[in-house]
Amino acid sequence: MAGLEDLYKEIILDHYRNPRNRGELETPPALKAEGFNPLCGDEIVVYLDVDDDGVIQQVATGGQGCSISQSSASMMSAAIKGKTVAEARAITDSFKGMMSIHESGLDKESAGNKLDLSMGDLSALKGVVKFPVRIKCATLSWNTLLQALEDASL
Amino acid sequence: MSLDISAIKADFPMLKRQIDGKRLVYLDSAATSQKPNAVLDAMDNYYRHSYASVNRGAYRIAAEATDLLDEARASVARFINAPNVHEVIFTKNATESMNLVAHSWGRANLGAGDVVVLTEMEHHANIVPWQMLREALDIELRWIPITESGELDLSNLDVLLDGAKLVSVTAMSNVLGTLNPIRRIADAAHAAGAVMVADASQYVPHLPTDVTELGVDAMVFTGHKMLGPTGVGVLWGTTELLEAMPPFLGGGDMIMQVTKEGFTTNNLPHKFEAGTPNIAEIIGLGAAVKYLEGLGMDAVREHEVSLTAYAMRTLTERFGADLTIHGPAEPAGRGGVLSFAYKDVHPHDISQVLDQHNVCVRAGHHCAKPLMQVMGVGSTARASMYVYNDETDVDALADAIESADDIFGMEI
Numbered sequence: 001m002a003g004l005e006d007l008y009k010e011i012i013l014d015h016y017r018n019p020r021n022r023g024e025l026e027t028p029p030a031l032k033a034e035g036f037n038p039l040c041g042d043e044i045v046v047y048l049d050v051d052d053d054g055v056i057q058q059v060a061t062g063g064q065g066c067s068i069s070q071s072s073a074s075m076m077s078a079a080i081k082g083k084t085v086a087e088a089r090a091i092t093d094s095f096k097g098m099m100s101i102h103e104s105g106l107d108k109e110s111a112g113n114k115l116d117l118s119m120g121d122l123s124a125l126k127g128v129v130k131f132p133v134r135i136k137c138a139t140l141s142w143n144t145l146l147q148a149l150e151d152a153s154l
Numbered sequence: 155m156s157l158d159i160s161a162i163k164a165d166f167p168m169l170k171r172q173i174d175g176k177r178l179v180y181l182d183s184a185a186t187s188q189k190p191n192a193v194l195d196a197m198d199n200y201y202r203h204s205y206a207s208v209n210r211g212a213y214r215i216a217a218e219a220t221d222l223l224d225e226a227r228a229s230v231a232r233f234i235n236a237p238n239v240h241e242v243i244f245t246k247n248a249t250e251s252m253n254l255v256a257h258s259w260g261r262a263n264l265g266a267g268d269v270v271v272l273t274e275m276e277h278h279a280n281i282v283p284w285q286m287l288r289e290a291l292d293i294e295l296r297w298i299p300i301t302e303s304g305e306l307d308l309s310n311l312d313v314l315l316d317g318a319k320l321v322s323v324t325a326m327s328n329v330l331g332t333l334n335p336i337r338r339i340a341d342a343a344h345a346a347g348a349v350m351v352a353d354a355s356q357y358v359p360h361l362p363t364d365v366t367e368l369g370v371d372a373m374v375f376t377g378h379k380m381l382g383p384t385g386v387g388v389l390w391g392t393t394e395l396l397e398a399m400p401p402f403l404g405g406g407d408m409i410m411q412v413t414k415e416g417f418t419t420n421n422l423p424h425k426f427e428a429g430t431p432n433i434a435e436i437i438g439l440g441a442a443v444k445y446l447e448g449l450g451m452d453a454v455r456e457h458e459v460s461l462t463a464y465a466m467r468t469l470t471e472r473f474g475a476d477l478t479i480h481g482p483a484e485p486a487g488r489g490g491v492l493s494f495a496y497k498d499v500h501p502h503d504i505s506q507v508l509d510q511h512n513v514c515v516r517a518g519h520h521c522a523k524p525l526m527q528v529m530g531v532g533s534t535a536r537a538s539m540y541v542y543n544d545e546t547d548v549d550a551l552a553d554a555i556e557s558a559d560d561i562f563g564m565e566i
Contacts, residue, residue, distance in 0.1 A: 004510055008503075008561045040502055041519035041526060041533040064532045066502035067562075137502065 002130035008067065011124040015071035020078045023060045025049055030058070031152045035144030037136055042069050046077075046144045050154060054085045061141060068125075068134050073141035075121050080145070085154045092142050094119060098126055099135050157449060157457045159544040165190040165445075166542055179513040179550040184328050184356060184491050184520075184538030186378045189442075193381055196441035197434040208433055209407060209424070223433055226440025227423070233443045234373070235364040236390055240422040243396070244436050247387035248355040249279040251374035252322070254389055254426065255351055256283035258399045259372075263349075264319055266292040271314055271321040271348070273298040273306055274528045275330060278521040280322055280353045298323070298339075300528060304330040304481040311339070315346040323350075325357035325368070329520045329534065330481030331462075331491035333357075340369035349395065355379055359540070360458055360489050362451040371395045377435065381541075382442035386435035389426070396422050403428040446541075454541055458490040461539050465492055465548045472552050480534060490539035493520075496555055499562045501535040507561065508535075511554035 025032075025047035035044040042065030049058035059077040064070075076095075080088040098119070128138045163169050168188045171178050180188060206216040208223045231239040245251045260283075264270070270284050274297050287293055296314050299307045304327070315321065321343040325336050340350040352370045357363065359380035365373055372395055377386040391399075401408055401419050405428035410418040419425045446454065463485040469477050473496065480493040496504055501517035508515055515537045519526045526532060537551055 004507065004561060007506065013561070039518060041523065042502075043532065066500035068502070070500075131506070134502075134506070 002127070006127035006130050007134070009124045009127065011121050012067065012071045015074040015121070016067040019061070019070060019074040021059045021061060021074070021081065024062055025058055025060045030060075031148045031154075033144050033148035033151055034063075035140050035147065037065070037069070037140055039136065040066070042066060042137065042140060044069065044073055044141045044144045046073075046141060046148050048145075048148050050085060050152070054154070056080050056083055056085065056088055065140070066134075066137055068128060068137040069140050072125055072138045075125070076141045076145060079120065079122060085149060088145065089149070091122075092146060095122055095125075095142055096139060098122070099129060099139050157453050157541060159457075159542065162449070163542050163544075165192070167191065167194070169542055173512050176512050179511070179547050179554075181537040181539060181543065181547060181551060182514045182516050183359075183379065183540035183543075184536065185516050186384070187359065187381050187540055188542065189383065189438075190381055190445050192445045193383065193438045193441045197383060197438040200434050200437050207430060219433065222437050222440075223431070226436045226443075229440040229443045229447075230388060231390075233363065233447065234358060234390060235366060237366065238393055241390055241393055241396060243389040243391070243423045243426045244431055245387040245389055245426075246385060246432070247378070248353065248374045248376035249387070251376075251387050251389035252279050252351075252353065253283045254402045255322075255372055255374070255391075255399075256287055258402045258426075259320070259349070259395070260284075260287045260293075261291070262398075262400050264291055264293050267294060269294045269296055269318045271296045271298065271318045271343075273323050273334075274300045275304070275306070275327045275332065275522065275525050276322075276324055277328055277353065277355070278523070279355075280324060281524065284322070297524075300330075300332075300525075303483065304332050305487075306332070306334055306339075308335070308338070311342055312346075315342055315348060318343065318346055318348040320349045320351065323352060325352045325354040325373075326360070326489045326491075327481065327522075327525075328356050328491065329493050329522050329525055329536065331488035331493075332482055333361075333487055333489060336368045336370060340371075344369070356489060356491065359446075361455050365390055377439040377442065380439075380442055381445055382439035383435045385432045386439045388439075393422065396426070399426075401425055401428070405429045407431075449541060457541065458539060459485050461543060461545070461548065462488065462490045462492070464545055465490075465537070465539070465551070468548055468552055469494065469555075473555065477555070480529065490543075491536060492538070493534040493536045495531070495534060496558060497562070499558050501533045503562065504535040504555070504558060507558045508551070508554045511550065511557065513551055513554045515551070 031048040043063040045062035047060040059081045061073045166188045204218045206219040208220040231242045301307045343350040350370045352373045354373045354375045358375040372391040378384040408428040410420050478495045482488045505517035517535045
């Protein structure tokens with residue numbers, strides 16, 4: 001059986017207690033999207049400042065939720081800050097691939113890996129896959145990020 | 155007479171299940187209850203020995219199946235002291251029952267500007283059907299507010315009821331455990347000329363229920379929270395109200411006559427039971443009712459008040475200000491539903507930690523998002539108790555909560 005230590009790794013609790021890029025950005029110019037987990041009531045707000053070259057200059061996240069959703073949002077913000085929209089999408093693909101409960105999805109080389117993007121802190125969330133109910137918590141901020149990009153046709 | 159909980163536990167096969175060599179501590183009965191052998195056997199017996207469709211067919215097995223269904227309806231009617239057996243309508247669940255009332259009664263009796271009064275502590279099942287009517291008919295919804303302690307604030311009731319056509323209130327909150335003064339609200343609703351509906355999903359399973367004493371015109375509840383199976387719910391309504399309501403679903407069984415020109419409706423209860431019903435589940439619910447009658451609903455209530463008092467005392471003594479229990483402080487004024495917050499640990503994380511100890515609780519908004527907004531929280535953890543729970547379950551809950559400190563207690 002998967003133990004809680006697989007889920008609540010120290011780096012996750014650190015991001016939960018000390019979230020990076022927490023706050024709001026002025027909209028406009030910032031993009032904004034809200035994500036909800038209708039099952040548990042968690043909410044995530046993602047703000048992005050994307051410059052004319054398609055580089056994400058600023059990220060902020062708001063909302064409230066459990067340690068997994070909040071730490072994932074914090075890690076997401078750190079991972080995409082300063083990256084291009086294309087890179088952010090690739091990291092998102094990699095992350096969501098890691099969150100796939102299908103074994104094939106875990107082994108398959110995703111687009112992100114091909115781009116040789118390091119998952120860094122994000123790999124700490126890998127244990128979430130052993131707790132399938134929590135996958136939605138971990139992917140909430142990422143889906144909200146994609147929503148923000150989609151809303152702006154980026 | 156007090157309940158013999160260890161004997162009751164032995165009636166529930168699920169409670170014999172072990173995970174990682176440890177017993178299950180099931181504290182999520184407000185979401186759904188476990189099933190005793192009596193219920194499982196009744197449904198199994200129907201499928202294995204008496205299986206046929208109901209309300210038609212001259213052969214003996216068909217008559218037997220119909221008898222089983224009729225007996226279940228009579229049992230449910232007796233359980234809630236319904237004046238007439240035909241006032242018990244079987245549906246899929248309480249949600250469908252409430253939608254039936256909203257759709258059938260609502261569309262026949264409500265128009266633009268008409269007022270429906272709800273409370274801030276309703277389950278989505280008693281909110282969304284009325285919001286759908288508001289979108290369709292432009293009715294007005296009013297909300298009875300709640301107090302700091304999680305009780306209905308009735309100080310302004312007369313104003314809220316002024317001009318109301320229907321009032322629909324939960325008899326017991328699925329989040330706060332609050333037992334609401336249904337009789338008082340029903341009397342006030344009637345004085346204002348409104349129809350009174352109670353959502354008794356959390357009430358009927360746990361307290362002796364008498365629809366005539368509650369003074370309501372209609373009441374909805376579900377089978378799976380009262381030891382019965384999923385897939386069967388009940389709408390009880392006065393004959394007068396049900397007779398005046400147009401049918402909800404159309405099809406077989408609900409008609410008296412059908413021609414190419416039109417149809418006439420069947421008598422109660424069939425008028426509201428279109429199509430082949432969930433026969434096995436209805437029979438299962440009948441068996442659940444008999445099981446509860448065997449325990450005695452006064453004894454069930456007494457057990458839950460005493461266990462709730464023990465739980466509130468235990469959690470308060472062990473965790474002090476680190477743990478907050480939402481809802482009324484007096485066990486006698488509430489049911490065995492304990493929504494709580496522990497330190498700043500998110501309810502999802504609490505339930506994850508508890509699961510590691512086989513303690514099953516619910517974390518989330520409990521389908522009561524407007525209430526969550528009023529309470530100023532996103533979600534709560536909720537432990538809820540029933541006839542098969544005892545003090546050892548409460549102690550296991552407390553031990554498991556304490557273990558959250560191992561993960562979330564450290565400073566980083």
